[in-house]
Amino acid sequence: MYRLKNVTKRYDAKGRTVTALNDVTLEIPDGQLVAIQGPTGGGKSTLLQMLGALDRPTSGTVELGDASLGTLADSRLTGIRGTEIGFVFQGFNLIPTLTALENVETALVPLGVSADERRDRAARALESVGLGDRGDHRPAELSGGQQQRVAIARALVKEPNVLLADEPTGNLDEDTRDEIMDLLEGLWRDRGLTLVIVTHDSAVARRAQRRLHIKAGKVKELA
Amino acid sequence: MFGTYLRRELLGRRRQTIIIAIGMALAIALVIIVNSVATGVRDAQAQVLRSVYGVGTDITITRPVTPPSGTDQGGQGARGPRFDFGAGAGDASGDGSRTVHSSRLTVGFGTQTMAATSLTTVQKVHGVEAASAVLSLTNTTFDGTLPSFGSRQQGGAGATPAPSGGSDAKGGSSFDVDSFTVMGMTPGGRAVGPLSATTLAKGRTLAASDEGKHVAVLDSSYAKSKSIGVGDTLSIGGTDFTVVGTVSPTGSDSATASNVYIPLDVAQKLSSQTGKVSTIYVQAESASAVDSLKASLQKALPKATVATQADLAANVSGSLGSAGQLVSNLGTWLSVIVLAAAFLIAILFTISGVTRRTREFGTLKAIGWSNRRVVGQVAGESVLQGLVGGIAGIAIGLIGVLVVNVVSPTLTGGLSSGRGVAGSMAEGARRTFGGGTGQTGRFGGAFGGASSGARSAAATQVDLSAPVTAWVIALAVALAVLGGLLAGAIGGWRASRLRPAEALRSVQ
Ligand SMILES: Nc1ncnc2c1ncn2[C@@H]1O[C@H](COP(=O)(O)OP(=O)(O)OP(=O)(O)O)[C@@H](O)[C@H]1O
Ligand SMILES: [Mg+2]
Numbered sequence: 209m210y211r212l213k214n215v216t217k218r219y220d221a222k223g224r225t226v227t228a229l230n231d232v233t234l235e236i237p238d239g240q241l242v243a244i245q246g247p248t249g250g251g252k253s254t255l256l257q258m259l260g261a262l263d264r265p266t267s268g269t270v271e272l273g274d275a276s277l278g279t280l281a282d283s284r285l286t287g288i289r290g291t292e293i294g295f296v297f298q299g300f301n302l303i304p305t306l307t308a309l310e311n312v313e314t315a316l317v318p319l320g321v322s323a324d325e326r327r328d329r330a331a332r333a334l335e336s337v338g339l340g341d342r343g344d345h346r347p348a349e350l351s352g353g354q355q356q357r358v359a360i361a362r363a364l365v366k367e368p369n370v371l372l373a374d375e376p377t378g379n380l381d382e383d384t385r386d387e388i389m390d391l392l393e394g395l396w397r398d399r400g401l402t403l404v405i406v407t408h409d410s411a412v413a414r415r416a417q418r419r420l421h422i423k424a425g426k427v428k429e430l431a
Numbered sequence: 432m433f434g435t436y437l438r439r440e441l442l443g444r445r446r447q448t449i450i451i452a453i454g455m456a457l458a459i460a461l462v463i464i465v466n467s468v469a470t471g472v473r474d475a476q477a478q479v480l481r482s483v484y485g486v487g488t489d490i491t492i493t494r495p496v497t498p499p500s501g502t503d504q505g506g507q508g509a510r511g512p513r514f515d516f517g518a519g520a521g522d523a524s525g526d527g528s529r530t531v532h533s534s535r536l537t538v539g540f541g542t543q544t545m546a547a548t549s550l551t552t553v554q555k556v557h558g559v560e561a562a563s564a565v566l567s568l569t570n571t572t573f574d575g576t577l578p579s580f581g582s583r584q585q586g587g588a589g590a591t592p593a594p595s596g597g598s599d600a601k602g603g604s605s606f607d608v609d610s611f612t613v614m615g616m617t618p619g620g621r622a623v624g625p626l627s628a629t630t631l632a633k634g635r636t637l638a639a640s641d642e643g644k645h646v647a648v649l650d651s652s653y654a655k656s657k658s659i660g661v662g663d664t665l666s667i668g669g670t671d672f673t674v675v676g677t678v679s680p681t682g683s684d685s686a687t688a689s690n691v692y693i694p695l696d697v698a699q700k701l702s703s704q705t706g707k708v709s710t711i712y713v714q715a716e717s718a719s720a721v722d723s724l725k726a727s728l729q730k731a732l733p734k735a736t737v738a739t740q741a742d743l744a745a746n747v748s749g750s751l752g753s754a755g756q757l758v759s760n761l762g763t764w765l766s767v768i769v770l771a772a773a774f775l776i777a778i779l780f781t782i783s784g785v786t787r788r789t790r791e792f793g794t795l796k797a798i799g800w801s802n803r804r805v806v807g808q809v810a811g812e813s814v815l816q817g818l819v820g821g822i823a824g825i826a827i828g829l830i831g832v833l834v835v836n837v838v839s840p841t842l843t844g845g846l847s848s849g850r851g852v853a854g855s856m857a858e859g860a861r862r863t864f865g866g867g868t869g870q871t872g873r874f875g876g877a878f879g880g881a882s883s884g885a886r887s888a889a890a891t892q893v894d895l896s897a898p899v900t901a902w903v904i905a906l907a908v909a910l911a912v913l914g915g916l917l918a919g920a921i922g923g924w925r926a927s928r929l930r931p932a933e934a935l936r937s938v939q
Contacts, residue, residue, distance in 0.1 A: 253935050262797055262932045283801065289931070290799020301794040301934055303436075305443030310435060317432045318799035326432070362798065374935055 210236040210259060210370075210402070215268035217254050217425075228254035229265070230425030236404065238369065241396055243416035244406045245430070250422045252406045253374055259404060260293055260372045261285045272370070290318030294363030296392075298375035300355040302347040308358045309334060309343035315362045333365035334358070337391060353384035357391065364395060370402045371395075377412060389415060437811050441819075447784060448816055451777045455820025455914055456827055458766070458773035459907045463828030465762035466906070467897035468835060472755045475842055475893040476744050479751060481628040481681075488623055489721045490728060491743065492553065492711040493736045494543035532574050536613060536668030536702045539569040544707035547699075549732055553711050556731050558724040560716045563624040564708035566615035566698045567689070570667050575606035611653065613667055614689035615698020618642055624712040625688035626678065634661035634676030641694050645670055651677040653690040667691065668701040751842040751893060773820070774914045781813050781922035785929075792926050793933030802927045809926045810919030814912060821911025825904060835897045842895050 217229040228251045236242055236259075244252050257263040258270050261277045270277040275288060294315075302311045312330035321329070334343050337357040347355050356376060363371055373392065377385035389412055396403040405412065413419050419430040441448045538544055550564040616624060619639035626636070632651040647665055654660065654677045664671045672693060680687050699705045715724045721739050729737045744755075785792070792805050 257932050257935065260797070262935070263930070286796070286799055286801050289797060295794075295797050295934070297794070297934060299790070301790060303791050303794070305439040306436065307439075310432075310439070313432060314436075314795060314800070315798050317804070318801065323432075366799075 209238050209271075209273060210234070211269075211271040212258065213269045213271075215258060215265045215270060217251075217258065217263070218266045227425050229258070231268070232425070232427050233268075234420075234427055236402060238402050239400045241393070241403045241415075241417045242405070242420060243413035243418070244404065244420045244422060245408065245410070245413050246422035251425045252422050254425075255422060255427070256372050256374050256404065256406055259370070260295060261288050286318070291366065292369050294366065294368040294371045296356070296359050296363050296371065296373035296376045298378045300347070300352075300359045300379070302355055302358055302362075304347055307344050307346055308339060308350065311347070311358055312362045312365050315365050319366060329365055330361075333361040336364070336395075337361045351384075352380050353387060356380065356384075356388050360388070360391060360395070364399075367399070368401070370404070373403070373405045375406050375408065377407065377409060385409065385412070433808065433811065436808060437815060440808075440812050441815060444784070447780050448819070451780050451813075451816040451918075452820035452823060454773035454776040455817050455911055456824035458770040458914075459821050459824025459911055460827035460831060461769050462766050462910060463825065463899065463903055463907050464831040464835070464897070465758060465766045466903045467828075467832045467899050468754075468895070469758045469762065470900070470903075471835070471895050471897040472751065472758050472842075473744075474898070475751055475895055476755060478893050480740055480743055488627070488712045489715040489718070489740060490713040490725055491738050492549070492713065492728060492732060493709065493738070494545045494734065495736045496543050530576050532572075534570065534572045534666055534669045536568050536570045536698075538702060538704060538709065539567050539612065542567050542709045544704055544709050545732075545735060547706050547708045549735070550708065550711055552731050553713060553728060556724070556727050558716050558720050558727060560714040561623045562711055562713045563617055564695070564711045565624060566695060566702070566704060566707060567709045568613040568615065568698055568702050568704075569610055570613050570691070571608065571610040572666070573606065573608050575608075611690040613691045613693060613698060615693055615695040615702075618694045623714040626692065628681050629678035629687050630681050632677040632679045634674070636676055636678065637692060637694060641675075643696055644694065645672045645697060646675045646694070647672040648676045648678055648692040649674055650687045650690050651679040665691070667693065670701060754842055754895070770910065770914075774917055777813065777817065777914050777918035778921050781809070781918040782925055785809060785922045785925045788926075789929055789933050792929050793931055793935075796929065796931035797934040805929075806923035806927050809923040810916065813919030813922060814915035817911045817913075817915025817918070818908075820914075821908055824911065825907050828907065829899065832897045832899050835895070839894045839896060842893050 212232055212234040215229055215232040215234075216227065219226045219228055230251075232255065244255065246252050254263075258265055258277070259272075261272070261280075264278045268278070272288065272292070275284070277285065277288070280288070302308075303314065306314070309327070309330050312333050313326050316326045316329060331340070331343060334340055337360050339354060339357050339361070342350065342354065347358070350358065356379075360376075363373075371392075376392065377388050380388060392403065392405070393415060395401065405416065407413055421428045421430050544566070547564060550562060553559060553562045614625065616626065616637070618637035618641040626648075634648075637646065637648055647667065649659060649665070654674070659665060659674055661674055661676060663674050665674055666672070672691075678687055678692075695708070699707060713724070713728065715721045725737050725739050729735075792809075795805055796802070
């Protein structure tokens with residue numbers, strides 16, 4: 209359960225201040241599938257950073273369960289990111305020198321599980337996204353859709369409560385986009401995740417339970 | 432994961448790894464080679480000093496040479512022997528030319544004597560373990576035929592008839608000048624001084640009972656070159672000496688400090704230097720007190736030159752001296768510069784690597800990697816790159832050292848003049864001939880086998896070997912790790928400052 213109260217985020221860059229989020233108050237119950245839309249520069253990624261404990265608000269509070277993400281120490285935030293939150297990025301963000309399996313394994317490193325268990329769980333996660341036979345491939349040897357599947361496996365291997373995806377289909381063609389959305393939706397349904405997807409794509413947004421629109425830092429609910 | 436990630440990164444970004452490793456390898460190899468050669472040169476210098484000054488000599492005392500006055504030209508007086516042949520000297524032969532023979536035992540050039548009582552003064556100085564005194568001399572033998580100058584001496588300002596007679600019957604003359612170095616030393620006293628670095632090759636050494644006797648010990652290589660054996664006689668300063676033994680330098684195949692060693696009192700008498708010595712060898716009670724002992728000795732003998740082994744090492748001349756200079760100056764600077772360049776390359780490449788991998792590290796942080804883990808990964812990569820370079824560098828360095836040892840260049844080392852022993856003797860011999868150059872031209876004469884004896888005493892030949900010590904290897908590894916750590920620390924610091932939000936933002 210996310211609780212955002214009067215969240216404002218300002219960036220100071222090159223002498224001028226940009227208000228990326230402007231007094232946002234918002235609740236996201238556990239297990240909800242939320243789509244966030246809006247024009248470019250509206251503040252979508254900034255909101256996702258607040259939800260993902262990647263950055264702190266300038267003012268206001270962000271709570272995930274009992275944890276206040278705005279005031280916790282960096283090391284606690286690192287811990288929360290490592291255990292409770294999974295990320296899927298627009299650019300996949302796989303580590304180019306590691307194999308698909310090893311990329312998935314990196315998400316288990318903060319949990320301190322044994323090497324054997326790590327490999328097992330990573331292999332199962334890859335299988336669950338349909339890439340069980342491509343574990344030893346480097347990202348460069350995989351298609352865009354396959355890379356995003358690896359990234360999803362990496363986000364889900366630690367069995368988080370929350371999955372945050374920033375334009376997960378932005379780099380993919382329509383068929384692959386639908387394929388990835390099917391996958392995310394399926395996982396969301398199976399695991400009871402809280403799934404927040406930032407997207408430009410109305411086709412993607414239509415599949416969500418709830419749609420938010422952000423423009424100039426202001427959040428609006430869409431029916 | 433740490434190991435897997437490390438391996439994948441180093442192999443996956445091979446170009447960067449290779450460049451950093453090559454830079455480090457070259458620097459490390461250079462450090463090893465320079466270090467080993469420097470050690471080798473130091474050993475060689477010590478060997479030269481040992482052969483000249485003996486083992487255990489900490490300090491030598493000599494009298495500084497006063498520069499000759501302007502009127503004293505032609506290699507006379509203190510600068511070398513002078514041969515004066517009167518009109519009737521030598522044995523007249525049928526054609527009017529005369530055969531002359533003269534042998535002089537004089538103080539070597541560049542050598543100034545001091546009173547033998549200085550030795551007693553030295554022995555009384557606190558901190559002196561042992562001391563001995565020697566008198567360095569040069570024996571010069573002149574054998575030759577002089578043409579007849581009869582008509583020239585009689586003729587006035589008119590036409591001068593050509594001189595007749597001589598070796599070529601046209602007034603030419605033939606000289607054979609031979610010189611060798613003679614050292615007068617206290618018989619029986621071998622503890623400190625030049626003979627302490629020698630091993631008896633044949634016969635016996637000088638014993639205390641030899642005092643006042645005409646007996647000599649020869650440098651074995653000089654004896655060999657002159658075909659003189661034990662039991663033979665040798666003319667020194669016109670007096671016949673019996674050769675009782677030969678000595679060779681310990682641990683080297685070169686020459687000892689002098690060609691010939693004779694009892695000190697005999698040397699003093701024959702060279703008319705009664706009560707004089709030229710060098711005092713001092714052994715300090717403790718090696719750590721050498722510098723303070725030097726000061727005390729200087730105070731006791733204010734007019735003398737007091738030199739420690741370290742002072743003398745700076746005076747080693749010849750190719751050995753040049754090698755020493757080259758290694759200590761160029762070699763050290765080159766190592767420092769190449770090392771700095773290698774470190775800089777490693778640091779710059781690591782920083783650019785971290786910058787390039789902003790998104791990668793941001794992603795890792797975003798999925799829960801702690802700062803410490805990310806920094807450790809960056810530092811680990813750098814240290815490993817440094818180590819790979821270091822190991823390659825050790826291999827290259829060892830090959831380089833092996834090449835030096837296989838080639839084993841022979842270095843010649845002597846001591847610059849002014850210290851009064853070997854080096855100055857060769858100088859003395861040369862000056863002596865210089866004094867006669869004018870006459871050479873006029874007589875068209877031939878000088879025979881000049882200064883071979885003096886030369887062999889002046890220079891010591893040492894084969895350079897470059898030893899590799901465990902210390903050098905440890906130093907090399909430490910430097911490689913240090914370079915890696917430095918680059919890793921700087922790169923890691925950059926990585927630690929990356930915010931996890933960069934994972935969303937930074938576009939490749
Ligand atoms: N680190 C930053 N420094 C300065 N300004 C920033 C920073 N991050 C975001 N901004 C600014 O905040 C505003 C919101 O940015 P944000 O990335 O959240 O937009 P977005 O809705 O995700 O846009 P897009 O659809 O293009 O990804 C923009 O005006 C942006 O320039
Ligand atoms: Mg965005």
